[in-house]
Amino acid sequence: MPSTMTQQEQHQGRLAFIGGGNMAEAILGGLLACGYPLSQCVVSEPIQARCEFLQSKYPGLQTLSGPHANRLAVQGSKSSSSTQSMIQEGTIQVNATAASTDFAPAEVVILAVKPQVLRSVVIDLAPALRSLQPLVISIAAGIETSAIGRFMADGVDEEALTAGSVKLPPVIRVMPNTPALVLEGAAGMYATADTTAEQRAVAESLMAAVSKQVSWVETESLIDTVTGISGSGPAYFFLMMEAMEEAGVKLGMDRATAKALTIQTCLGAAKMAQLSSDDLETLRIKVTSPQGTTDAAIKAFEAGGFRDLVQKGVAAADARSRTLAKELGGAKL
């Protein structure tokens, strides 16, 4: 559930967004809209045009690109002069109109890069992450926390790790969904055993900036199920609505009316479900008079094996998520 903390109590630590794509921007935008200090946010983003877009949309935001951008975003700038020399060397580009080119080390690092590049990004950042020990939050699909841990341990010998002389930062894995872009996300989260309650609260309040529902799962394997339900779920409802709109048109309704009525029906049903203490079966039964029009439709759904088909679809997304995790994570430790 969204955080009920006051603005003062809310986490205000320094955030580093590694990757400035849609989801990162949605979270950043949601946080800023809730009053999060712009000066506490740094975004590292390789595509120059994307940096410029972010700079114009969020005036004063520090955006970094270039070969050392990720490291600088995490470590903070030691001094204006060291930042300047990096700029001169061409190892970073900064936002010249940013509020400041001085910023503290990151307390929270949000990994928002595509799953396929995450491994190399984290390996590059590994020394900085190990020395700073920020909270690491990953929104990358299909990358397990153990894999991230392995990438962060890159270059460290196993004895040092098992002896505990080298610590790895705690990782929280998040499966958000696209409606976060309209501040109506549903997010599932998994925290490794070494996270503190405070760190979990920080991750929750960050995701609550764009999600109306934030749920923790106890085992990491359930993140694949979250993927099958809320991660991929919006598309299932788009398909349902598309099919209903089409059905309306086929029966003689104009498309705009069919579309508008369908979408509002979806919204209304969801609102009723959220506001009611009834379970979904009861809600349906209450609106289904025997022998009525709704009854006729529901009977057709049931006779056609609707429930089974939905179950198969969800299971397929869940299974694909597990397979992807294997493909992207490499060998387990």
Added chain:
Amino acid sequence: MLQSRLAFIGGGNMAEAILGGLLACGYPLSQCVVTEPLQARCEFLHSKYPGLQVLSGPQANILAVNGSESSSHTASLVDAGSVHINPTAASDMFPPAEVVILAVKPQVLRGVVSDLGETLHQRQPLVISIAAGIETSAIARFMAEGASSSLSTSSAIASTGPETKAPVTVQAQDLPPVIRVMPNTPALVNEGATGLYATPDTTPSQRKVAESLLGAVSKQVSWVNQESLIDTVTGISGSGPAYFFLMMEAMEDAAVKLGMDRETAKELTIQTCLGAAKMAQSSDDDLKTLRVKVTSPQGTTDAAIKTFEKGGFRELVAESVKAADSRSKSLAVELCGPSIGKDSKL
């Protein structure tokens, strides 16, 4: 702002939802009268809307439409046992209704409208029906039945069923105009999707009135230009909430089967449904494009969507919408008899 005197004939859930939505928007309570046969329901409405005039009893509907021009007139009806009023209502006098909202169950509508026939004929309010399955031509027929039998000096003509047309002396153009509305249950949380059909004799101003009344509880209000499309509205938005409840229930069960706890499965599913709808409403993209944009090739969403397509998801949805549309049409025949052509003389 709309301020017409409203008479709600029937005080059930949908009537209460519309009333509540209007009052919440600042509609004057004194302009609303509700008739409701169940005493317990009347008391509930009194307590939820203090000062609301709620009438029951044999003459309640007629009084609600006619209005009462004096306290003594009301008192005489009460004394005669013709009507029970709300003793704590703001006033026991009220003008004739300008808008009559028929909110009774379809099965009793014929009798209710017939009894009101002469009153409606005299007062000429705008008549808005939210009853499923009752066509505007049937409502007109029932009004005419009532008006004619009141006017007739001979004894009541036995009606042997819906196919029997009572001899009518009241002309169609002398009856009040009817607007038929198909709302849906989310109106109860002010998130309704509503289709409306207005007979050709309604004025633009009357259509605006109906639209703004339903707009009090609906976020989407759509006009259809043929009455047969009200059956399709039924198949889409009228019955539609149940389709999404079923979809969400199936997703919740699927997650539980995969090991998730039910509470988390339920909450994530419902918010996903809501989020998808919000995205669709705030986007210019059509639904197909929205889906394609979030479906990376070979990804998890792609796997699910392919499963749905292979399994005939679209066809199943189309069949079910059609089933509701067909049932709506056949219910109309059951309740009213076959459709009367639009140029038949009543």
